[in-house]
Amino acid sequence: MQIWRAVRAIPGWVYPLAVGVLLLLLPTLGLGYAMTRQVQLACILALVVSGLSLSLGYAGELALGQAAMYAAGAYTAGLMSEHGHTDLALQLVAAGAVALVVGIVTGIPGLRLGSWSLAMTSFFLVLLVPDIIAVFGETTGGRNGLSGIEPATLFGQVLTPEGFYLVIVLVTVGWFAVTRNLVVSRHGIAFRTLKQSPVLASSLGVSVFRMKVLGYAIGAFPAGLAGALFANLDLYISPEAFGFTFATSVLAACILGGAASVYGAAIGAAIMQFGPNQASDFQEYALVVYGGLLLVGGVLLSGGLARIGKIAVGRLDRAADLRPAAGAPTGDATTTVDVAPIDGRPLTIDGLGKAFGGNQALRGVTLSAQPGQVTALIGPNGSGKTTTLNMVCGFYRPDSGRIHLGDKEIQGSIPYRVARAGVARTFQTPNIPDEVSVLEAVASGRYSTARSSMAATVLRLPGFRRVRAADRAESMRALELVGMAHLAGETASALPLGMRRLLEVARAVVARPQVLLLDEVASGLDEDEVERLADIIRGLRDAGATVVLVEHNFRLVLSLADRIVVLAQGEVIADGAPAEIEHDPRVLGEYLGVTVDDDTALTREVTS
Known part of the structure; x- marks a missing residue:
């Protein structure tokens, strides 16, 4: 248990950073071409899966449209390269922007209709991708694919295979850092609240429709980045790479790794890329394999491998006495409660x-x-x-x-x-909401009172830090008001009924x-x-x-x-x-x- 205490004392961000550094150093360790290519493909797939995790695991919107955004990003980069714009940085920006627009335009109708409409509209969108590419065959190459893509450059220099590998890893690591910053912020809690209950989200001042569109659109952006990287990997793209089979593999990786986990996307993508995708003659049985993985991940592994890991960590924490046990609310019930002045209205x-x-x-x-x-x-x-x-x-x-x-x-x-x-x-x-702490649950009540933009949140700008500090301070005061300050780090949904009612009072x-x-x-x-x-x-x-x-x-x-x-x-x-x-x-x-x-x-x- 002493070893576990030492492990838990290390900040959580150190581990993904170490994995990112290891990926960057792999070529210097004598990694062969075949393995290097698999790592690149796994990173590209992880970007696409990460977008689905954000919209499905956090915002609660089931959609298969990432394959279409992936195609949009790939063809944007490919066509730019054919017209002489080979700078990879410019292609990434353009591909991400195009995928974002496609996500917004295709997401709005399904989100407006509600229920399963987004899943159905995105499903039909994926089925239409090859036909849309074929309709514009003179530009896209049709069903024969788009060839003639020039090697990518960066700031005027042609990228070597080693250099392109580093770019793929850096883009992947950078996006996962962005995702992590987003989902652990007040916006991430708002997404989880929306997934739990649109009624609850709206009662806290969250615009349900706008938040749904935002979650789906942000999830489209990494798919565009992945498409641009994929187009420059083999300098050739074809419609078959973006069909229903690929969409199913993305969903399988998301469910298997853990939809409501930042790094579950990377875990699921790695399993898919180094597992079934390596098998010979796999395409003939791809849908069967993906369907089996969906059953395993969705039924037998509820919450995916990430949830199993979280449960294991929780048990080790309890064994090492690192987590305080939940108790009764603190404070004397007869003590006068002091509340800061409130400007009430009739x-x-x-x-x-x-x-x-x-x-x-x-x-x-x-x-x-x-x-x-x-x-x-x-x-x-x-x-x-x-x-x-x-x-x-x-x-x-x-x-x-x-x-x-x-x-x-x-x-x-x-x-x-x-x-x-x-x-x-x-x-x-x-x-x-599930999987949020008591402090986070209370802080969600301040979502509409103090604003912090997505950009400030992702970049951890001073404005975000001020709002976060205010959220924590006010939330602790509210918890002290209801006698639950000692439970700030506990999982909110696991509290007894009486405490959850007092928690709702604190949030209100x-x-x-x-x-x-x-x-x-x-x-x-x-x-x-x-x-x-x-x-x-x-x-x-x-x-x-x-x-x-x-x-x-x-x-x-x-x-x-x-x-x-x-x-x-x-x-x-x-x-x-x-x-x-x-x-x-x-x-x-x-x-x-x-x-x-x-x-x-x-x-x-x-x-x-």
């Missing part, structure tokens, strides 16, 4: 109506929530409480009525715009929202956690936030609420102070299921 709902088919979910609901107050929205199951919150957040469009946030009408607004306007919420069922308040919607947040909490939650809500109220609390715990509602609105069958049946609501005969009958004769006994119970 939330006004007037005459809200909504029907789903023949079911009238809401009828003329009116509600007013003020800054510095807790407004409770209670009622029996099916009364329309969550539907009301969903319409405030923009997930449903009201059939009638108005919703104002301050002086601004927000009914019918796109969900991510509502979130950016200052509305945050929790959900009845805690919604936490980290950006200091003007309006906070809490949907049955006390459900599943033990007594100490409920007390902690009550202190947190009081602290948010005293800080100036507008809090709307949907809750079935009537005792908690009475102790927290400044005003209570009661729904039954989609209508407001009572609206007033807690002292009024707890004695209202209709509330007692509709919500608590007791008669007026039981009023005195009930009062003693909820106030004891």
